[in-house]
Amino acid sequence: MQGLEALVAFNDRRAREERERAERAANARDRALHLEMASIFARRAEIRKRLVA
Numbered sequence: 001m002q003g004l005e006a007l008v009a010f011n012d013r014r015a016r017e018e019r020e021r022a023e024r025a026a027n028a029r030d031r032a033l034h035l036e037m038a039s040i041f042a043r044r045a046e047i048r049k050r051l052v053a
Helices: 002-024 027-052
Strands: none
Touching: 002 027
């Protein structure tokens, strides 16, 4: 379970970081890329949270 909890924390952190990068992105293409990455990491965290519970 500790492994899954670590993955949840990692994915939550990466999703937050990608959202922050999207806010700082210089153009729409980079913004879209970072938002897409954020959604992927957020989804992974959500799935793993269910497995931990």
